[in-house]
Amino acid sequence: MKRNLAAAVLIGLVGAGMAHAQSLQGLPAGPLGQSIQSGYDMMMHTTTNPEVKRYVGNDLTCSNCHINGGNTAAPGNFRETATELPNYSKRENTVITLEDRIANCFMRSMNGIRPSTDSKVIVDMTAYIDWLDRGKPIETPPAPPSKPSPYPAMLRTATHADVVAGAAVYKTNCAACHGATGAGTPGTFPPVWGDKSYNAGAGLANPVKLATWVKGNMPLGNPHLTEQEAFQVAMYIDTHPRPDFVLSKHLPANAPADEYNASVRAETDSVASNFKKAGLSLQSLTGAAN
Structure with a gap:
């Protein structure tokens, strides 16, 4: 590329x-x-x-x-x-x-x-x-996608090799803007991992969602990454450290209980736990277990 x-x-x-x-x-x-x-x-x-x-x-x-x-x-x-x-x-x-x-x-x-x-x-x-959305009818639930996403299956079978391949995609195509450490450039290019990026409870902390986003948007104005490249670079990014998500720390102090509209009242997510939910080991994916 x-x-x-x-x-x-x-x-x-x-x-x-x-x-x-x-x-x-x-x-x-x-x-x-x-x-x-x-x-x-x-x-x-x-x-x-x-x-x-x-x-x-x-x-x-x-x-x-x-x-x-x-x-x-x-x-x-x-x-x-x-x-x-x-x-x-x-x-x-x-x-x-x-x-x-x-x-x-x-x-x-x-x-x-x-x-x-x-x-x-x-x-x-x-x-x-x-x-x-002015003038559009409300449709709930939304219609299913015409083509099933390939990324859930890719995630289930992901290995360290995918992360290594994603690192190569990142180094060639992303590091010039987001930096080798993923920190971005303040005011210009945002961080893609680390303390100043999205936390482990965010949608994009799920490689399936990040890959979907990348495939449809990147490169900006001319998206043409393959599905495999989009998935691999998403895996590389989302195996990096980022803030944990602890729900209670993100709710305003002294807010009424019904201000947060949810039945789930406790949630903690980390990079490792996100991959564990998919049946994967973060250590194995990053090669730390080898």
Whole structure:
């Protein structure tokens, strides 16, 4: 593969983080339009926006994963999000709303504190995502994909060789932007592992979800990684250290019990436990057991 991937592999985790928020066109007049614009601005400048940065615990912005503020057709887009919620969430073991889904992302992908679902942050982000889905019917549950994902089967049979191959993909195509240590470049390219990246409770900490994202988005503007390459680089990234997720540490202190809409009230995730759930040993995958 060519080095042109280096400027893009792994994320609106890349160029999307550099984009400047702009004035959206066709907004309704008055407070609703202002709320939609505010939600978009928060998506694009999550770590610096004064309303939202207090809830963030790492160096990611929403637009790192949701390229162009989620206004694309690629994995991670918001164009079909509002119409799929409310819906049942296995993780929370309850029916969640769009507001819940956004607030929960702050605990996981942003490694921060969960905002109240009636806070300005969640209301404005919800208004923006709803606006992207304007005019579409609510469809719950969403239709199954036309083609089953190959990645669950790949994960079940993954070995150390996949991680080694992923390291080669990363070195050739990703390290120029995200660095050999995965730390990224502050304000330009986000970290893909380590203390300032998403924690072990985030969706992208699952190589199946990360591979799906990578395959559909990278390289930015011209995604052409093979399914195997996308999976292997996802394995390489997700076997690296990142913050553990302990649910209780990400809920605001003294919040009412019903503020967090979930039947699951305790959860702890780590890199090792994530792979254990898939029947895999982190030590074996990284070669530490050899």
